[in-house]
Amino acid sequence: MFGRKNEGQNDALEEQRRYLAFGSILFTHNNESCRTIKLSERKGSTKRGLRNWWGIKDSIAAQETAKELSIADGHTPFADDIYQVFIKKGNRAPFTPKGLESIAGLEKAYKATAKRTLYTLGIPESAMTPEFMEEMMADDEFRLDVIPAELFERLTRGLECYKGAKAVLINAGYTEQELMEINTLAAWDYGRTGFVARSSAHVGFLTEDEAWQFMKTAAENATERYESWREYVAAYIFGRAIGFGNDSTELYTTINYLLNDNESPMRLLSFK
Secondary structure: OOOOOOOOOOOOOHHHHHHHHOOHHHHHHOOOOOOOOOOOOOHHHHHHHHHHHHOOOOHHHHHHHHHHHHOOOOOHHHHHHHHHHHHHOOOOOOOOOHHHHHOOOOHHHHHHHHHHHHHHOOOOHHHOOHHHHHHHHOOHHHHHHHHHHHHHHHHHHHHHHHHHHHHHHHHOOOOHHHHHOOOOOOHHHHHHHHHHHHHHHHOOOOOHHHHHHHHHHHHHHHHHHOOOHHHHHHHHHHHHHHHHOOOOHHHHHHHHHHHHOOOOHHHHOOOO
């Protein structure tokens, strides 16, 4: 059964298990238990994953990233911007790199794309001060050519993945109306808080108490923005599709288990 490899290793209290449940899509998909903060993965593998995927190499970076995710300041600003403009409002502006310049409401997406582009060019995030970003955004080539081209590529990929994610969710029993009622994709950040906090505790970058606190913050914020596990799961999947640009087909079995299996944490634990 899903997520049972390390079950029984210091089972968390019920309220803590509820915090873990907010990260259960990723935990379950990776076959990790949702009953304990302990991980079954080798610490060396966890450290490599944190470094390669998250740029986390020490306690400071772990603290910063976990905090950012727990308050939905990771991929959420970018994904929500795109979701609101192209999905909720159905923007029909010319869909070309240059066409993006005329679309109001993409300020957060532009900022996120600018930072990601600079990072790929070797500029560390610590160097992207407000003054530095202001100087870069004053460069016409960067602001009018480089960013739109990169944003267009991410948009194209993200919106295609959104269509696939919607099909997966409908196949899992969601209705069109349910999906259109989702107003924010913050669940994508909240769900990953548990992964970063738990992995960081596993390798010693965070204490277990610190990890629990980040997961608690994410859970509290999630319950303010969503009404149920069902809504939360759909928002997470959409956020992953748009913010990360990944196919959701591989998550169908996980979604079906979490929402429908009587032994899943989302069926055993209350959302609020």
